[in-house]
Amino acid sequence: MRTRARFIFVFGVLALVAAACGDDDAANTTSLMDMTSSTMSDMGEASFAWGMPGDPANADQVVEIMTSDAFRFDPDSVEVSAGETVTFRVTNGGAIRHEFVVGTQTEQDDHEAEMIDMGGMVMADEANAMAIEPGETKDLTLTITAAGILQFACHETGHYAAGMIGNLTVQP
Numbered sequence: 297m298r299t300r301a302r303f304i305f306v307f308g309v310l311a312l313v314a315a316a317c318g319d320d321d322a323a324n325t326t327s328l329m330d331m332t333s334s335t336m337s338d339m340g341e342a343s344f345a346w347g348m349p350g351d352p353a354n355a356d357q358v359v360e361i362m363t364s365d366a367f368r369f370d371p372d373s374v375e376v377s378a379g380e381t382v383t384f385r386v387t388n389g390g391a392i393r394h395e396f397v398v399g400t401q402t403e404q405d406d407h408e409a410e411m412i413d414m415g416g417m418v419m420a421d422e423a424n425a426m427a428i429e430p431g432e433t434k435d436l437t438l439t440i441t442a443a444g445i446l447q448f449a450c451h452e453t454g455h456y457a458a459g460m461i462g463n464l465t466v467q468p
């Protein structure tokens with residue numbers, strides 16, 4: 297009797313866990329699908345509403361940016377013009393890894409959610425994103441096609457929340 301009662305209890309708990317996991321799976325599936333679609337758009341055509349990968353040889357300007365372990369970019373505000381091909385030359389002046397990700401506020405928020413979902417996994421460089429190791433300098437070239445306000449941000453765990461974000465103003 298005792299064993300049977302325990303079995304039923306365990307079975308009940310398992311059923312509850314299964315139900316809970318079912319919900320989690322649904323949520324995970326949704327975010328995985330979002331992640332897949334954004335990853336595919338990044339890796340496929342790799343174009344965005346605001347721009348596309350640019351040819352470094354045809355860059356109109358090179359913008360030099362430094363990252364620091366105080367979770368800041370220097371400068372933290374950059375202005376370019378729509379139609380320009382811009383090479384962002386980012387130097388990691390800190391002792392920990394930083395990222396440089398260009399996108400709209402919504403894309404930054406989505407990227408942050410994906411990074412949290414992935415448990416702080418190291419991000420692969422994408423058309424609009426790169427990771428920079430301490431002491432390293434890396435280039436990201438983009439042709440910015442649309443005027444507006446974009447952001448560049450770091451999504452290493454905790455950095456975005458700590459304010460590691462800068463404004464990229466695209467003049468018409």
Ligand SMILES: [Cu+2]
Pocket residue numbers: 367393394395450451452455460
């Ligand atoms: Cu960072």
